[in-house]
Amino acid sequence: MTVSWRLEAADGHARAGVLSTPHGEVPTPTFMPVGTQGSVKGLSPAEVAASGARIVLGNTYHLWLRPGAETVAGLGGLHAFSRWPHAMLTDSGGFQAFSLAANCKQDDDGFEFRSHLDGRRCRLSPEEAVRVQRLLGADIAMQLDVCPPGGSPEDQVRRACRTTSAWALRCLEARRREEEQDGRRQALFAIVQGGTDPALRREHAAELAALASDRPFDGLALGGFSVGEPIEAMHEVLGEVAHALDPARPRYLMGVGTPRDLVIAITAGVDMFDCVLPTRNARNGQALTRDGKIVIKNARYKDDPLPIDPECACPACAGGFSRAYLRHLFIAGEMLVLRLLSLHNLHLYGEITREARAAIAAGELGVFQRRWLERLPARDG
Amino acid sequence: MTVSWRLEAADGHARAGVLSTPHGEVPTPTFMPVGTQGSVKGLSPAEVAASGARIVLGNTYHLWLRPGAETVAGLGGLHAFSRWPHAMLTDSGGFQAFSLAANCKQDDDGFEFRSHLDGRRCRLSPEEAVRVQRLLGADIAMQLDVCPPGGSPEDQVRRACRTTSAWALRCLEARRREEEQDGRRQALFAIVQGGTDPALRREHAAELAALASDRPFDGLALGGFSVGEPIEAMHEVLGEVAHALDPARPRYLMGVGTPRDLVIAITAGVDMFDCVLPTRNARNGQALTRDGKIVIKNARYKDDPLPIDPECACPACAGGFSRAYLRHLFIAGEMLVLRLLSLHNLHLYGEITREARAAIAAGELGVFQRRWLERLPARDG
Numbered sequence: 001m002t003v004s005w006r007l008e009a010a011d012g013h014a015r016a017g018v019l020s021t022p023h024g025e026v027p028t029p030t031f032m033p034v035g036t037q038g039s040v041k042g043l044s045p046a047e048v049a050a051s052g053a054r055i056v057l058g059n060t061y062h063l064w065l066r067p068g069a070e071t072v073a074g075l076g077g078l079h080a081f082s083r084w085p086h087a088m089l090t091d092s093g094g095f096q097a098f099s100l101a102a103n104c105k106q107d108d109d110g111f112e113f114r115s116h117l118d119g120r121r122c123r124l125s126p127e128e129a130v131r132v133q134r135l136l137g138a139d140i141a142m143q144l145d146v147c148p149p150g151g152s153p154e155d156q157v158r159r160a161c162r163t164t165s166a167w168a169l170r171c172l173e174a175r176r177r178e179e180e181q182d183g184r185r186q187a188l189f190a191i192v193q194g195g196t197d198p199a200l201r202r203e204h205a206a207e208l209a210a211l212a213s214d215r216p217f218d219g220l221a222l223g224g225f226s227v228g229e230p231i232e233a234m235h236e237v238l239g240e241v242a243h244a245l246d247p248a249r250p251r252y253l254m255g256v257g258t259p260r261d262l263v264i265a266i267t268a269g270v271d272m273f274d275c276v277l278p279t280r281n282a283r284n285g286q287a288l289t290r291d292g293k294i295v296i297k298n299a300r301y302k303d304d305p306l307p308i309d310p311e312c313a314c315p316a317c318a319g320g321f322s323r324a325y326l327r328h329l330f331i332a333g334e335m336l337v338l339r340l341l342s343l344h345n346l347h348l349y350g351e352i353t354r355e356a357r358a359a360i361a362a363g364e365l366g367v368f369q370r371r372w373l374e375r376l377p378a379r380d381g
Numbered sequence: 382m383t384v385s386w387r388l389e390a391a392d393g394h395a396r397a398g399v400l401s402t403p404h405g406e407v408p409t410p411t412f413m414p415v416g417t418q419g420s421v422k423g424l425s426p427a428e429v430a431a432s433g434a435r436i437v438l439g440n441t442y443h444l445w446l447r448p449g450a451e452t453v454a455g456l457g458g459l460h461a462f463s464r465w466p467h468a469m470l471t472d473s474g475g476f477q478a479f480s481l482a483a484n485c486k487q488d489d490d491g492f493e494f495r496s497h498l499d500g501r502r503c504r505l506s507p508e509e510a511v512r513v514q515r516l517l518g519a520d521i522a523m524q525l526d527v528c529p530p531g532g533s534p535e536d537q538v539r540r541a542c543r544t545t546s547a548w549a550l551r552c553l554e555a556r557r558r559e560e561e562q563d564g565r566r567q568a569l570f571a572i573v574q575g576g577t578d579p580a581l582r583r584e585h586a587a588e589l590a591a592l593a594s595d596r597p598f599d600g601l602a603l604g605g606f607s608v609g610e611p612i613e614a615m616h617e618v619l620g621e622v623a624h625a626l627d628p629a630r631p632r633y634l635m636g637v638g639t640p641r642d643l644v645i646a647i648t649a650g651v652d653m654f655d656c657v658l659p660t661r662n663a664r665n666g667q668a669l670t671r672d673g674k675i676v677i678k679n680a681r682y683k684d685d686p687l688p689i690d691p692e693c694a695c696p697a698c699a700g701g702f703s704r705a706y707l708r709h710l711f712i713a714g715e716m717l718v719l720r721l722l723s724l725h726n727l728h729l730y731g732e733i734t735r736e737a738r739a740a741i742a743a744g745e746l747g748v749f750q751r752r753w754l755e756r757l758p759a760r761d762g
Contacts, residue, residue, distance in 0.1 A: 038709060042716040044700075067683070069710040075686055081706050302448070305456055319425075325462050328419060328448040335423040335716055 003140055003187035003218045005250040005271070009366035013269035016357045019055070021087040021139040021187075023079065026054040028250065031355050032274040037062045038072075038082045042339045043063075045084045050315070051343065052350030055139075058130055058272040061096030061283075062065055065115050065122070069135035074306035077137030089140040089189075089274075089346035091254075092129040095121075095147055108163065110144065126170035128138055128365070134178055134186055136305035142221065143171040145191040149230030152347065156330060157195040160224070161204040164193050172213050177214075187218035189252060195224060196233040198240040205245055213342045220245045221252040222270070226261075235264050243269040259288060259352055260381040263372045264354045267365065269282040276347035283338050285330045288345045291378040294323070299328045314347030384521055384568035384599045386631040386652070392651035392746035394624035397738045400436070400631055402468040404521040405459065407435040408633065410647045410737050412661045412730040413511035413655040414472060416441045419453075419463045422660055423720045424727075426465045431700040432724065433731030436468035438635070441513055446496050446503070458518030470521040470570075470655075472635075473510040476528055476604075477582060478503070487527065489544065491606070496683030499575040507551035515559055515567055523602065524552040526572040531609030531743060537760060538576040542585040545574050546592070553594050560596075567663075568599035579621040586626055601626045602633040603651070616645050624650040639760040640733055647737045660725035665721050666711045669719060669726045673758040675704070677722065682708045695728035699720035699756075705716075 005028070009016040019026040031124035033040045033048055036059045040048045048056060054136035063069060075081045079088060094111060098104050102124070110125035126144045133141035144167045146160040168190050175188050177367050190208045194201035205220065224241065225234045239252070242265065251379050252272035253265050264271055278288060287294040287308040294301075294308060304324050316326070319338055329337035352372065359368030386409070390397040398405040398754050414429055417440045418566065421429045429437060439459050440547035443449060456462045460469060471495045474493060479485050482503070488658045499542035507525045514522035525548045527541040549571050575582035586601065606615045619634070623646065626632050633653035634646050643654055646695070659669060668675040668689040675682075675689060685705050688698035702721055710718035733753065740749030 037713040037715055039708070039717045040714045043719070044717065044720070061714075066713060067705070071684060071705070071709075075703060075705050081709075083701055083706075145589070181438055244625075303452060303455055315425075320464055322456060322462070324452070324456050325464075326421070326449070327463075328452075332418040332443075332447060332748045334418055334420045335719065336425065338716065339423070339425070339720075 002185040002250040004247075005219065007247075009361040010058070011360045011363050012267065014267050014356065014365050015269060015271060016359050016360040017250070017271060019087070019272070021055070021084065023087045023139055024054060026087050026301070027353075027357055029262075029353045030272055031262065032057040032272065033279060033346055034059070034274055034276045036276075037066070038078060040342075042335065042342055044081065047228070047315070048084070048346065049086060051346035053086070054352060055089060055272075056084055058082075058088060058090045058136060058138060059096060060093035060129065060136065061100065063136060064093055065117055067150065069132045073135040073137065077135075080135065080286050085355075088138040090133045090136050090138040090142065092142045092144040093124055093132065094129065095188045095255075097124050106146065108166070110167075122275065124160045126167040126237045127174040128173035130171050130328055131189075132308055133185070137186075138185040140189060140219065141175075142166050142189050143191055143217075145193060145223055146301040147193065147224045147227060150193065150196070152195060154197070154200075157193065157197065157200060159195045161200065164191060168217070169211050172211065172217070176213075176215060180287065187221040189221050191223040192216040192241075193224045194244070196229050196237050196281075197212060198237050199312060201241040202244055202331045205241070209246060217249070219252055219272075223254045223336040225253060226256045227232070230263070234261070236279050238265050238268040238270065242280065245269070254345070256370075258381055259290075259348065260373065260376045262349070262352050262358075264329065264374075267354075267369055275301055278349050279342045282341035286323050286338070287326075287341050288348050290348075290375045292370070292381055296323065296326050296337070297330050298327070304316060308344050312344065312347065314344045321366050386600065386629075388628075390742040391592075392741045392744050393648065395648050395737065395741050395746050396650060396652060397741040398414075398631070398652060400468070400653070400719060402436070402467045404466065404520055405435060407468050408644075408734075408738055409736045410650040411436055411653055412643065412644075412734050413438040413653065414660060414727055415655055415657045416465070416661050417442070417627065417657075418447070419451035422664065423716065423721075424667065425724055426463065428696070428724060429465070430467060432729065433735060434467070436470060437465055439463075439469060439471045439517060440477060440518065441471045441474035441510065441521060442481065444517060445474055445513050446498055450513045454516040454518065458516075459519065468521075469510070469519040471517050471519040471523065473523045474505055474513065474526045474527040476636075478505050479528065488569050489547070491525065491548075499677060507548040508555040511552050511555040511559065511569075514601040514641045514701040515565070518567075518706055521568040521600065522568060523570050524549045524598075526574060526604055528574065528605045528608060530606065535578070535581075538574065538578065538581060540573045541738065542588070545572060546585070547691045551591055553592065553596070553598070557596060570602050571598040572603045572604040572635070573622075573626070575612050577618050579618050582618060582622040583625055586622070589633040590627060598630070600633055600653075602635050604635045607637045608635060608700040612642070615642070619646050619649040626650075627688065639762055640729065641754065641757045643730070643733050644737075644750055644757075647734075650752055652736065654722065659730050659746045660723045663722035663726045666722070667720070668707075668722050669729050671729075671753065673762055677707050677709050677718070679708070689722075689725050693725065693728065695725045714762070
């Protein structure tokens with residue numbers, strides 16, 4: 001068994017569907033909390049699932065360097081290692097190699113860099129990305145791609161597309177060889193690049209679709225967004241490009257985004273998201289709400305008996321933890337607050353996707369969109 | 382309603398009983414996890430309770446300085462503030478003022494020191510300790526006492542006893558006045574000092590018992606242990622002194638200790654304990670087991686698929702988190718491991734007290750004691 005996706009309902013470009021995986025079904029649209037080092041920071045697997053998440057993302061770069069993909073494989077793979085019972089996706093490691101590692105150099109064959117942990121020299125090729133992700137054993141692996149920074153000149157973006165296509169083919173081939181060897185099937189998603197140029201994006205998507213294979217990509221991702229370009233540009237390109245991707249396969253917008261980004265991207269036809277924002281902002285003391293951010297350390301919350309959001313049913317809000325208490329914990333450096341804010345923020349992301357699904361099924365996407373966009377602040381919402 | 386204790390069964394000096402409080406009954410012997418700043422570090426109230434704990438300890442010194450006792454009182458007291466539904470005890474703040482604050486000076490009237498947070502000058506008198514603890518609103522408050530370091534000369538220990546007795550009377554008086562004013566009752570425990578001299582200890586206990594009052598102390602604590610003296614000396618003195626304390630009231634051994642200490646002190650007749658050891662050691666990467674400590678970062682656990690303790694039913698062990706995974710999380714600096722180790726360690730302390738109760742009720746204290754002491758290492762168990 002591998003991964004498939006089926007449409008349940010559509011409203012405009014927006015889609016409600018189900019992603020079937022060896023680790024259960026994932027209702028889409030869906031948000032994937034990020035478990036960089038085999039753990040969604042501070043949360044137990046049960047807590048992550050309680051937010052509504054049925055798929056998480058693991059970072060190949062981090063796990064490859066530590067504890068090592070062979071170690072994880074020896075312990076039964078990342079599912080068994082981290083005790084996450086539901087679906088899982090790993091990225092290829094390329095983005096982190098580029099953004100975290102030292103002295104990263106890209107050539108036609110992949111990335112060469114020094115580990116940010118111990119300086120040892122590493123090489124990540126398309127084949128190595130496939131091999132490592134098979135060892136980690138997530139339900140879905142990502143191809144190695146080249147992700148140019150926002151605002152890169154056109155020739156650089158075009159070159160990134162070309163290399164990404166070449167690597168896409170090499171990843172498909174590598175997967176075919178590995179699957180032939182051990183008989184284990186693993187889904188593989190391709191990544192569409194092309195910056196903020198809708199024509200380039202569509203061109204690259206067509207190029208990837210044309211990589212004929214008896215075992216094609218199981219899904220399509222939009223990479224290279226939220227990498228420094230103006231956010232309006234992303235929203236505009238998504239509106240022109242997302243719905244043009246193969247309607248039979250799940251569409252995954254990588255590394256995005258804010259609640260507002262999710263609402264807009266779902267409307268544009270995106271099915272899957274991942275982002276560190278809800279958990280990272282939690283660790284910085286920010287609670288996300290339908291009305292924008294709450295910076296919990298602010299003095300105004302010193303005596304505030306209300307929960308973060310009185311409308312919210314997350315364990316922090318329904319548990320009755322007051323803003324005053326959370327502020328105290330944050331200022332006192334108590335871990336519990338990072339957990340409570342993370343639970344709250346992930347719950348909000350769960351709410352967005354749950355409400356989106358219900359609205360799409362009911363043909364009320366417009367109501368859903370207005371309900372969220374009217375309350376979320378235009379900037380940074 | 383206030384706090385009372387009733388005996389259910391005895392075996393030798395060991396006692397099984399029930400501490401009744403306004404926030405429910407607490408089976409004794411009982412261990413109180415420490416919530417220094419209004420949170421047992423990293424754990425939710427539900428998790429703390431799941432370890433079996435039905436009473437926690439809050440640190441008056443920390444909460445007094447931040448967020449402030451008035452702030453906590455304004456939010457309904459420490460129970461409401463921290464969302465802990467069961468019983469609670471606060472210490473007097475004296476020990477922390479002495480050990481944490483800068484320039485702490487003791488005189489007949491209390492402690493004067495500078496806050497370790499912002500350097501502001503503070504004064505903690507017996508009356509202030511009672512006032513602050515009433516604002517925090519725990520079920521049980523502690524008198525302000527003088528706790529000489531282990532190995533202090535006899536005249537210093539005697540002086541500490543005298544001052545502690547004088548402050549005991551002042552705390553009783555202060556409580557009486559406050560209760561008359563607002564009609565709210567709060568239990569207050571006295572603290573027996575006397576170092577490692579059994580005669581001095583008994584003398585001081587008698588002195589405190591003689592502080593006649595129409596509203597006497599609701600319990601008796603043994604302070605000044607685990608403050609640098611040889612551990613064998615503590616065990617010996619406990620064996621001579623604990624059972625000599627008023628049998629009608631609960632006996633609380635402050636700031637102690639290891640699993641071995643608990644087993645020995647329960648046998649000696651102690652009913653209540655608190656200690657940061659299980660949670661602090663967890664944060665240092667130590668899992669406590671019936672066979673001693675596991676230092677989780679050790680290389681030997683790199684590929685170890687077993688849980689910390691295959692016999693253990695705590696959320697970390699029963700949840701199937703392997704030593705290899707915990708080691709990885711610890712080395713990677715992931716918060717989740719501190720939680721899992723804390724849950725495990727508190728569960729072990731819960732097991733000790735649960736098994737002790739059952740053994741006392743069954744008249745099998747000797748079996749209980751042998752079962753634990755044979756497996757725990759003699760040093761540091």
